[in-house]
Amino acid sequence: MMENTQQQSKPLGRYFTYQEFEDQFLPIVQSLPQDTYTFSYLGSSVQNRSIYGLQIGHGKLKILAWSQMHGNESTSTRALLDLLQSTDLDQIIKGVSLYIIPVLNPDGLEDWTRVNANGVDLNRDALELSQPESLILKDALDFFEPDLALNLHGQRTFYGLNNSVLPAQLSFLTPSGDSNKQVTDSRLQSMSLINAVVEQLSSSMGAGIGRYDDGYNPNCWGDHCQSLGIPTVLFEAGHSGDDYSRDQVKGFYLESLKIVISTAKRNMTWSDDTETKYFNIPEIHKSYCDILIRNLSSSCKSVDLAVMYHEQLIEGQLCFIPMIFAINEPSILYGHRTIDLTSHKTYNDDLVISEDMEVSSDSLKIRSFIK
Incomplete structure (x- = not known):
């Protein structure tokens, strides 16, 4: 003892x-x-x-x-x-x-x-x-x-x-x-x-x-x-x-x-x-998402993207990976972080969505992170 x-x-x-x-x-x-x-x-x-x-x-x-x-x-x-x-x-x-x-x-x-x-x-x-x-x-x-x-x-x-x-x-x-x-x-x-x-x-x-x-x-x-x-x-x-x-x-x-x-x-x-x-x-x-991106220009119209972090264990570390969750979903009203691109002065049109729906943007500081 x-x-x-x-x-x-x-x-x-x-x-x-x-x-x-x-x-x-x-x-x-x-x-x-x-x-x-x-x-x-x-x-x-x-x-x-x-x-x-x-x-x-x-x-x-x-x-x-x-x-x-x-x-x-x-x-x-x-x-x-x-x-x-x-x-x-x-x-x-x-x-x-x-x-x-x-x-x-x-x-x-x-x-x-x-x-x-x-x-x-x-x-x-x-x-x-x-x-x-x-x-x-x-x-x-x-x-x-x-x-x-x-x-x-x-x-x-x-x-x-x-x-x-x-x-x-x-x-x-x-x-x-x-x-x-x-x-x-x-x-x-x-x-x-x-x-x-x-x-x-x-x-x-x-x-x-x-x-x-x-x-x-x-x-x-x-x-x-x-x-x-x-x-x-x-x-x-x-x-x-x-x-x-x-x-x-x-x-x-x-x-x-x-x-x-x-x-x-x-x-x-x-x-x-x-x-x-x-x-x-x-x-x-279910009215929230992790990141709500409002007014993203797409095919001559604006859309709202709801992004959720996918929690994944990688080499013993818990990684949070931003993934597209929904597009123009009316039930999602808020984001723990909300980005309105009509007023976001530092956005450099660098939003990238991969084939597996992972989202990244250096100017918007959207990327995977570890907790």
């Missing part, structure tokens, strides 16, 4: 290998006071990478959180590591037993893919339980019997908020537990927690927060938990501006975790206006 001190290391970036995750996570665990946690090996992924469980705190309220069920959604894991290193962690977990499964899909993390090594979306495997990673989560649910489940995800950059110019930096959902989308007690409990995040975070930090669609899919883990009567909050890390490292959003995510845990341990009930407040949170819509 290592000494009960933690050596400071460079924070994980948007992409990291599983070995890099372990090199950060294991010392963090060993730096925790020994009487506050239980650490365990839960099993292995398809490609034989270890999956861990960490229970911290001994309080009555039991909260289960899992991250990176989708391997290319790393903000959730980074926020969990920050939570474990927070100076106010003792206060946050007072009265709580917090059980964390960081990186449920280590093979997907390694290859920066949504699916696991067998090509299966683990968030569509709650009933079939065809994958070893799914069985690990099922065993954790059965063993821990949580009072609250936190299903931690990330989303793409094309989401904005309905009837707003704001991009969705965070999105939340209380999943449905049945095909009729009934508002049950467990849904009301998780709605009240989401409302607390919106009320505190949007006012104090100015985050753009949206509500995810609650269509029912029994194969999804959040819907499955809700069908069992477990209040469930689904988190989605979004995007704004040039935050492709997701560092700003990671800060919002961390604060959201703290708010949900702190609110849950104070009160897991709801008020008469809980449902109304929740459904007043703006829904997310």
Whole structure:
């Protein structure tokens, strides 16, 4: 066992290998006071990478959180590591037993893919339980019997908020537990927690927060938990501006975790206006692109090009490659970066679109980059 001190290391970036995750996570665990946690090996992924469980705190309220069920959604894991290193962690977990499964899909993390090594979306495997990673989560649910489940995800950059110019930096959902989308007690409990995040975070930090669609899919883990009567909050890390490292959003995510845990341990009930407040949170819509190029001259007319970055792992580095996503698409209203060529004085007519739809322009500073 290592000494009960933690050596400071460079924070994980948007992409990291599983070995890099372990090199950060294991010392963090060993730096925790020994009487506050239980650490365990839960099993292995398809490609034989270890999956861990960490229970911290001994309080009555039991909260289960899992991250990176989708391997290319790393903000959730980074926020969990920050939570474990927070100076106010003792206060946050007072009265709580917090059980964390960081990186449920280590093979997907390694290859920066949504699916696991067998090509299966683990968030569509709650009933079939065809994958070893799914069985690990099922065993954790059965063993821990949580009072609250936190299903931690990330989303793409094309989401904005309905009837707003704001991009969705965070999105939340209380999943449905049945095909009729009934508002049950467990849904009301998780709605009240989401409302607390919106009320505190949007006012104090100015985050753009949206509500995810609650269509029912029994194969999804959040819907499955809700069908069992477990209040469930689904988190989605979004995007704004040039935050492709997701560092700003990671800060919002961390604060959201703290708010949900702190609110849950104070009160897991709801008020008469809980449902109304929740459904007043703006829904997310695919109204954004990474770069919106307006008024590009083409065949004697002007067109608007929507460009999205394709995230691709090349020689161990996460590359963002600008690709044509849509042309004159009316649903795309905004860009995280907008270029209007009618008023862009430095444009030198050097926009190049390759056969595979990759876009580049030196004068507009459109090119691939690494994060």
